[in-house]
Amino acid sequence: MTTVLAPVEGAAVGLAAVPDPVFSAGMVGPGTAIDPLRGPGEAVAPIAGKIMKLHPHAYVIVGDDGRGVLVHLGIDTVQLKGEGFRLLAAEGDRVRAGQPVVAWDPAAVEAGGRSPVCPVVALDAVSESLTGVAEGAVHVGDELFRWE
Amino acid sequence: MGERKVTVAAEVGLHARPAATFVQRAKQAPMEITVAKPNGEGPVNGKSILAVMALDVRQGETVVISAEGEGSEEVLDELAAIAAAP
Numbered sequence: 001m002t003t004v005l006a007p008v009e010g011a012a013v014g015l016a017a018v019p020d021p022v023f024s025a026g027m028v029g030p031g032t033a034i035d036p037l038r039g040p041g042e043a044v045a046p047i048a049g050k051i052m053k054l055h056p057h058a059y060v061i062v063g064d065d066g067r068g069v070l071v072h073l074g075i076d077t078v079q080l081k082g083e084g085f086r087l088l089a090a091e092g093d094r095v096r097a098g099q100p101v102v103a104w105d106p107a108a109v110e111a112g113g114r115s116p117v118c119p120v121v122a123l124d125a126v127s128e129s130l131t132g133v134a135e136g137a138v139h140v141g142d143e144l145f146r147w148e
Numbered sequence: 149m150g151e152r153k154v155t156v157a158a159e160v161g162l163h164a165r166p167a168a169t170f171v172q173r174a175k176q177a178p179m180e181i182t183v184a185k186p187n188g189e190g191p192v193n194g195k196s197i198l199a200v201m202a203l204d205v206r207q208g209e210t211v212v213i214s215a216e217g218e219g220s221e222e223v224l225d226e227l228a229a230i231a232a233a234p
Contacts, residue, residue, distance in 0.1 A: 022164070022165045022169075027168040027169070027172050028168045028197060029177050029197060051199075051204075052161075052201070052202055053204070058164075060198070060201060062198070062202075066198075068198040070200075078160055078164065101158050120181040123196075123201075124196050124197055124198050146209055
């Protein structure tokens with residue numbers, strides 16, 4: 001069982017609320033999304049493990065059991081080419097759950113005309129394997145869902 | 149074993165939307181699907197988004213998609229089209 005933590009503070013709104021079908025239709029995998037608190041903040045690792053992929057706008061952490069969790073900071077934020085994001089760790093680093101990975105500002109993303117909503121996805125999981133999915137207000141490091 | 153060798157055209161490489169679209173199609177196929185880089189990286193499970201992301205295929209890189217069995221040629225054509233789409 002993997003406990004997945006909230007990487008950002010905000011409101012857990014579910015993947016269906018994400019304005020991108022690749023996430024809202026569950027194509028990437030099951031999980032939820034957080035509508036983040038507007039203002040500068042640090043997105044953290046949702047699980048302990050190795051940073052398998054680190055972009056300014058998205059990262060994947062893989063735990064020792066081989067399970068990967070994707071955090072995507074905003075929608076279509078790949079187009080920002082890193083502007084407004086600052087890496088606080090490096091690809092290949094081992095991180096503990098809750099360790100800061102990227103500094104960013106959801107308000108700036110929104111001001112640029114993009115949704116700052118953050119999908120948090122259990123890669124290769126089936127939706128039935130996720131339980132205790134949080135709804136509503138979450139703080140950084142709160143339990144977001146359990147991956148059985 | 150059927151194979152398609154394709155150059156990935158998407159700016160983000162075989163990540164994000166292209167990766168999700170590719171894996172979703174691969175998962176619908178009954179047979180095993182693998183993806184490899186010609187330099188020997190892989191083959192990885194083409195039905196695993198984590199494995200496909202970990203292969204880290206960038207724009208302009210070539211991948212070899214493999215499958216065998218009944219209907220595999222059709223599946224390979226579709227997967228090759230997804231991987232080659234800009």
